[in-house]
Amino acid sequence: MTHAPHAAPTVAGRVLWVDASAGVAGDMLLGALVDAGVPLDVLQAAVDAVIPGSVRLTAATVTRAGLRATKVEVDVLVDDPPHRTWSTIRGLLGDADLDPAVRAAALAAFARLADAEGRVHGVPAEDVHFHEVGALDAIADVVGSCAGVASLGAARVVVSPVALGSGTIDAHHGTLPVPAPAVLELARGWDVLAGGRGELATPTGLALVTSLASASGPLPAMRVERTGVGAGTRDRPDRANVVRIALGTEAVVPPHADVRTRQEPAVVLETNVDDLDPRLWPGVLARLLAAGASDAWLTPILMKKGRPAHTLHVLADPLAADALRELVLAHTTTLGIRTSTVTKDVLDRAWVSVDVPLGAPRESSPVRIKVGHRGGVVVQAMPEFEDVAALADATGVPVAQVLTAAHAAAAGARLLAGVPWDETQTPAVGTSSADDAATR
Structure with a gap:
């Protein structure tokens, strides 16, 4: 049995940013990881642990629209069946001698694919038969990428808005619009853009970045340690067909720093x-x-x-x-x-519930505080007036007195302008979307 290497220990403050503004595919992510210094042997060992002797990875330097990049080729060495079920792939991953972190990441990526395909075709995820994404090269893309990211030891992954493309493509089910139905389903909850003509994001690529990343966003404030550029198959004259990654240590923003909203x-x-x-x-x-x-x-x-x-x-x-x-x-x-x-x-916004004491014999009651913060510092903190008015009505205490008490309770909870913002603050229960919209 092939033994895959263990993932690197997670390093607090280390962040990996994936720039998918030109699109993303599994082989592009593999290339970016190798270009950033992940040994090709690490990726190969992880793939061999799942599908031994079936795939060979090779890497070469190429150019895309004049930019240097690394292209990883996934060569299939055996006859490949036309499709695999989600349960078959899950069994392969479960039986493989993989690091637990790599196995969990690969399972999450394929689970997202199964859910998306199931929703698109109107069948339960368990009954999904993968076609393009069930092939050996797609399994290698997912497992190799998950192993490569785990080897970097990043505490979190952030992905840029992903370019999905436009137009049409020919697929197993015939001619499909771009973004393909499964890609559009995988994009739910993530920042995306068209980005140009053609298929720029594949289901495998989008499933990978959205399962590995915890957030969409621009390049985080960091001290950059490594960078990598991975190439797609096509060399487009209008844009570099690449995925870029940057690994670094997140910068600590001092209080009152001039951080853009x-x-x-x-x-x-x-x-x-x-x-x-x-x-x-x-x-x-x-x-x-x-x-x-x-x-x-x-x-x-x-x-x-x-x-x-x-x-x-x-x-x-x-x-x-x-x-x-x-x-x-x-x-x-x-x-x-x-x-x-x-x-x-x-401003970044949050709701925090604080207890507002109104004096004996009355017990304290919760009031939500709307907090605006940026760069790790509170900029504004204001009691929700509807909560204040409701509490005043329930207790018979004048609204002005309840409002004063709510401000004091917020100050006691260190919800004050200029005070460092604690990201672990517990959000207020029952905050509605209308309430949140009103803070915009």
């Missing part, structure tokens, strides 16, 4: 209305917020012939814009809506 795309919907019963406006705003608007507000204006009116403004995620337009058209008298694209600079 996070940027998010957004749209603003606007319309001028001069003939709506003003008593209806509070309900309109409430409906928009409940439907996912980040914010909604009115501006008094003066229209032609001196008519008083209002401009309705709705700030929203671009994906929610269509539904919000329908609400505006249905619940106001407008005949048209203006749409503009904006960029929001936002």
